[in-house]
Amino acid sequence: MAQNIINRAALISRYFWPSSSEKLHKERGQRLRAAFVIHESNPIKDKNMRKFIEHFDEKLDSYLSNGIAGALIPSDAGNRVTDSPSVNHFFRAYYVDDWSFHALGLEFKIHPIINELIRIHLLLKKYKNEGGRLPQTTN
Numbered sequence: 001m002a003q004n005i006i007n008r009a010a011l012i013s014r015y016f017w018p019s020s021s022e023k024l025h026k027e028r029g030q031r032l033r034a035a036f037v038i039h040e041s042n043p044i045k046d047k048n049m050r051k052f053i054e055h056f057d058e059k060l061d062s063y064l065s066n067g068i069a070g071a072l073i074p075s076d077a078g079n080r081v082t083d084s085p086s087v088n089h090f091f092r093a094y095y096v097d098d099w100s101f102h103a104l105g106l107e108f109k110i111h112p113i114i115n116e117l118i119r120i121h122l123l124l125k126k127y128k129n130e131g132g133r134l135p136q137t138t139n
Helices: 004-017 023-035 046-056 055-064 110-129
Strands: 070-076 088-095 099-104 106-109
Touching: 004 046, 004 088, 004 099, 023 046, 023 099, 046 055, 046 106, 106 110
Parallel strands: 070 088
Antiparallel strands: 088 099, 099 106
């Protein structure tokens, strides 16, 4: 579930920060960021999150080529265990005590991402109820 949130947030971020540098795409991103009041410090802008999703196969190759010693555990969910006597590597882990998702050595804080996705969703509903148009903004 946590990885799915990361996946969706990374996909949505592409609308606000297009990977293409063509003028048309850049203008679309600027217009959407203005309409949704999205600043550069927004949690869904995280480049590591987008790279994790877009280049997962390459991240997996790099992670596995580092000569992992210890137990490789496919997935875990629960509280973070810091005093384990064994060396464990989690392919995916979601820690409920600090709302963090870990995968392939990367960590993402889920709570700010969820809050932002909810905020965007509520604005989308508002704009739909107001005639299906984005508000006029000045750039």
